[in-house]
Structure formats: C-alpha cells, structure tokens
Amino acid sequence: MAPPAIVELPSVSALQENIETSRTTFQTSSHPIYLHNLALSITHNLQYHHDWSSLTVHTHSGLTNSPLPRPVISGLPPKRAYIHPDEQVEILKAEHKSGKSIEQVPEREWVLPTHLEEKWSLAKFAAVFNALDTVPPNGRETLAGEEAEIVGHQWQGKNRQKRLLLATLHDDSTVVYYIIHDGIVKPRQN
C-alpha cells in the first residue's frame, strides 16, 4: 500500500520566517537576494545563538554613501568581542594598582557575512575595509573628558585598528566567527 500523499508541508522554521518577512525590502536593493538571505541567516545566528543585540544590516557605506560590496551587519555583542593584548596588560596593571576590577563595556562590531563555498581575495577584503568606518554607526558615544579616563581608551572606539568579524556560514547552518584586522596587529595570548 502506498503511503498517503503528503498534503501539508511542515511549518517553516524561525529562520525562514525571518527571511520571508524581510523579503519585500530586498526587491529594491542593489545587492542580489542571496546576499541578503546570507546576512539574515548570520543576523539570526548572532541574535539567538550568541545573544547579540541592536543588529543592523547596512547596505550602503557610511563614508561614501555608495553601496557596500555586500550587506554588512553591525551589532552589540553581550561582552567585549576583542581586547588588544596591550590593552589587556594596561587593564591588569590598573586593576592590580586599585585592587578593583574594571568593568568592560562591549563595543559595537562589524560582521561580514560569507559562505564557506566562496572565494575571497586581498582585493575584496581591502574593498570592504575601505568602505567601512572604524566604528559602526550608533556606537557608544563618550564625552571627550570621560574617554581619557577609561583604562585602555587608546585601543577603544575611534582609536582602535579597523577590524571586523568574518562570519562564515556552512550548509549545515554552522557559523564560525574569525576576527580580521586591517593591518598588522599582534596576536592575543589566549
């Protein structure tokens, strides 16, 4: 006996729903739809797997107003995504001196969505970095006076070396994150 024909498809996943609801806004975009879907998949992963907040997908460069090479995400991680090794030393010194631990406030980060099957090049990375500001828009605003007092301010906000998180999606929906610095930045002693 043949099994009865399937009449109903299973309900769509949360991720698919997320993509469907944003679909109408893609139609007018200059980027191909698959890049938008990619960005949404990564956004979904960041929001629900890694607890990121205030996620935004940027399609145009804040510096030149021309379209970015592809949609790029910015967001706020639950804790600081990167601390420069020299800054770490500075913080430890200050903590040792005062005997109090210094609270680390997360900074907004850029996230570049990619798929594992893609091939990148130095030229493409350079184009992305050239189009991005050091700090994503709507980042933490600090007063000039206040900023100088924060331990490690030389490595924070506008003073930091340009960086982004390379988010790579695989077909099994695994996403891995790697930090890419623009230029030579010494490694952290994990």
Added chain:
Amino acid sequence: MAEPYDSVSEPIPISLIAGRYLLFDVNVVTYLRRSHNICGSLIGGIPQHPQQNVFLGLPVELMPEEAMLLVKKEIGYIVDDVAWHTQRFNTFQGEDRQKYLASLRFQGLKARKIAQGDALKRADNALRKLAISKGKKSDPSDATPNTSLDDPPDHSSDALFESDRVASPAPSSTAFASSEPFAITPSTSYSPSSLPQNTSPPPDPPFVPGYALFEHLHSRGYFLMPGLRFGSNFNVYPGDPLRFHAHFLACAFEFDEEIPLLDLIGGGRLGTAVKKGFLIGGEDPEADSESGKKMRTFCIEWGGM
C-alpha cells in the same frame, strides 16, 4: 683564526651553489643577524657529531627572499661559486698562490698557539688545585699530635702520588712543542680579498612571489624564518627568534588571487591554537606607493564564539 665580527665589510658575497644561497663565514652570519635581522638557516653537519641533524652548523642557507633583500639593499651581492672557483683555480699561480698558502699557514700557526696557550692554562689550573688540596690535607695532620708519628711515611706517599700526577700532563704538553701549524680547512676556495669587486654584473635572484610581503614585514623590524612548520610562507618573529616566540604565520598572495574561505579559517584556527595570528598580505598594484597603502595586510584570529 677568523677575523672578528667588526671586520665584516659590505657588500657581502653570497655564494650561489646549486640554486641555494649560502654563507660560509660565521662572522658574516653573526653580522647579518645582529645588524640586518637576517637569520637564514644552518644546514651543515657538525664534524664532531655527524650522526645527528638536530643541531646544525655552517653553512647558512638564505631564503631566496633574504638573498634578494640583501642584494636590493646593496648589503650583499651574489657570487656564482662554481664559475668563480673554476676561473680562479686555473689562474691561481705565482705570487697570489704563495700569498694564499702563507695566509693558511699563518692561520694554522695562530690556531696552534691558541690551543697551546689553552693547554698550558689547563695544566696550570690543575697544578694549582693540586697544591690547594695538598695544603688542606696537611693542615689537620699537623693539628693532631697522635698522627705526628706517622707523618714521615705519609709525606713520602704523598710525594709519590704527586710525582705521578705531575708527570702525566707532561707528555701531552710535549706534543705541542712541535712547531708544525695546525691543518686548516678553509670554508671557501678563495681568500676574501680576492673576490671580484662587482667586476661583472652579479646574477640577480629570481623573482619570488612572496618578496613584497617579506620586505614589508622586514622593514618593520620583524625577523622572518621559513614557515614550513606552520604551513605558511614565513614565521614572523618580533625580535630574534632565539628570544621570542613568533607573532604571525604569514602567507603571501597576489592581490586578486582567489583564496578559499576554508584556507583562511584553517589558518586562523591553527594560528590561534599556537598563540599566533594568521597574517595574509600582498601588494596592491593600483595603489601609489607614496600613500603607504601599497601593501595590504590582514591578521586573522579566532573570534572566540
């Protein structure tokens, strides 16, 4: 034997033998390492320990990038050793030849003199130690009156041992008495003064794809070593590799060369596992060199999430 490190004069001859860039003079090797951040790798066996390859000696092999950098900065020049040797060997006669043999003999004599001096010093030290230990031994025997009766035979036995001990180093020192110079094995077939002073245009090192990145990192004070052990082009050290761990695994790419993302992730993962950054870099052919943006480098680390 060899001239001190200060006497190294630029430009330095780099021997090109069978496609390898080699240095045979330990002073040159020291000088390049100290003054120009060029390490190379030791590839020669050690005569006293020929059955191992963990610790190696001269010659030093330079990476093609290192050789090219030295030539470009006019610190060194490349000598085609085979051609130079045959040319030199056939015309090596008369006064030149005598001079060269005399210099070898002089070095041999000098080496012998140093060895002799060391042997004398060793014998001297041994005698002095012997005298001190003898003094210590005799002190307590003087203090105790009971043993004073046994003194005479004790002394005589001491004297016996003493003569034995003094006698033993004597034959070895007579071996140095001969005035024959030590045999010297020169590491090059010519004396440094007889080298061609840029008489003919020296062969240029071939174009190396990773050279731009090498020069970029080297100009920033980094030391670069071959990167095989971490699967990259270079290991990049912030100071002398004997004192520091490497900071980066550097891979050179053409500016438009396609890089599979898996390679970047693999490199980043490996780099982080060994507490280093994975550095990729290359030259932007369209940027003007004055803006300082001609070289683009990116460092990749694991994101920790």
